[in-house]
Amino acid sequence: xxxxxxxxxxxxxxxxxxxxxxxxxxxxxxxxxxxxxxxxxxxxxxxxxxxxxxxxxxxxxxxxxxxxxxxxxxxxxxxxxxxxxxxxxxxxxxxxxxxxxxxxxxxxxxxxxxxxxxxxxxxxxxxxxxxxxxxxxxxxxxxxxxxxxxxxxxxxxxxxxxxxxxxxxxxxxxxxxxxxxxxxxxxxxxxxxxxxxxxxxxxxxxxxxxxxxxxxxxxxxxxxxxxxxxxxxxxxx
Numbered sequence: 001x002x003x004x005x006x007x008x009x010x011x012x013x014x015x016x017x018x019x020x021x022x023x024x025x026x027x028x029x030x031x032x033x034x035x036x037x038x039x040x041x042x043x044x045x046x047x048x049x050x051x052x053x054x055x056x057x058x059x060x061x062x063x064x065x066x067x068x069x070x071x072x073x074x075x076x077x078x079x080x081x082x083x084x085x086x087x088x089x090x091x092x093x094x095x096x097x098x099x100x101x102x103x104x105x106x107x108x109x110x111x112x113x114x115x116x117x118x119x120x121x122x123x124x125x126x127x128x129x130x131x132x133x134x135x136x137x138x139x140x141x142x143x144x145x146x147x148x149x150x151x152x153x154x155x156x157x158x159x160x161x162x163x164x165x166x167x168x169x170x171x172x173x174x175x176x177x178x179x180x181x182x183x184x185x186x187x188x189x190x191x192x193x194x195x196x197x198x199x200x201x202x203x204x205x206x207x208x209x210x211x212x213x214x215x216x217x218x219x220x221x222x223x224x225x226x227x228x229x230x231x232x233x234x235x236x237x
Contacts, residue, residue: 012059019056023049064090081164088161095154099147107143141198145218149187152232159232168234176228181207183226186219190226 030045061068067083069075075083163170179192190196190210195203196217201210207226214223 009063012063016056016059016063019052019059023052023056026052084164085161088157088164091157092154092161095150095157099150099154103143103147103150107147110143138198142218145188148189148191149218152182152187152189156232159234162234166237168237171233171235172230173233174230176230179206180229181226182229183216183219183221185221185225186216188216188218189229 026045026049030042030049033039033042033045064086067086069083072080159170162168181190182188183190190207192204192206195201195205196210196214197203199214199217201214210223212223215221216225
């Protein structure tokens with residue numbers, strides 16, 4: 001396939017994104033079906049999701065032939081390290097874009113959408129406008145919460161890359177950051193400075209003071225799924 005043409009490159013990237021999105025949607029649908037007691041339908045969604053993964057992988061192999069492993073035994077240690085380094089570089093690039101550009105811009109747009117049309121419709125007491133405003137408000141909140149998550153991911157990959165290059169060993173700081181807790185399921189970081197006002201948790205509320213029935217605002221995991229937040233850290237080799 002000729003990837004020298006920008007249109008082909010763009011189409012492959014779009015196809016990869018579409019197949020990847022389909023995979024996650026079908027897994028979500030499978031979860032819904034399972035919870036509703038339709039296990040056969042849940043299996044159908046899971047099976048289709050697995051097929052969409054294969055489609056996405058096929059596109060990604062064309063986009064990044066330098067990462068295709070046909071026979072690992074034929075690769076030198078230097079080649080293996082180079083491929084792993086490239087994987088980490090791409091991961092860092094993606095996570096950095098998300099926390100520096102994508103989510104900040106999405107959050108700003110969601111706030112703008114909420115504060116313009118939706119707020120104007122509020123004056124008319126439209127139930128639909130209230131629903132829209134609530135959606136925009138939740139979107140802005142989630143985009144804001146995802147920003148430090150992606151920054152955490154990028155930092156973790158950065159440490160892993162340094163470790164791969166022999167600069168040390170990947171690990172975590174011995175002492176957690178005071179007050180901050182991280183969700184083991186989705187990496188949402190609870191910061192007492194911000195609290196979680198939409199869930200009734202006022203700014204300045206220590207994690208230990210949050211009610212036990214509080215749920216992660218991103219993934220819905222319970223409070224017990226959180227652990228003290230320790231930053232990724234490169235340890236001496």
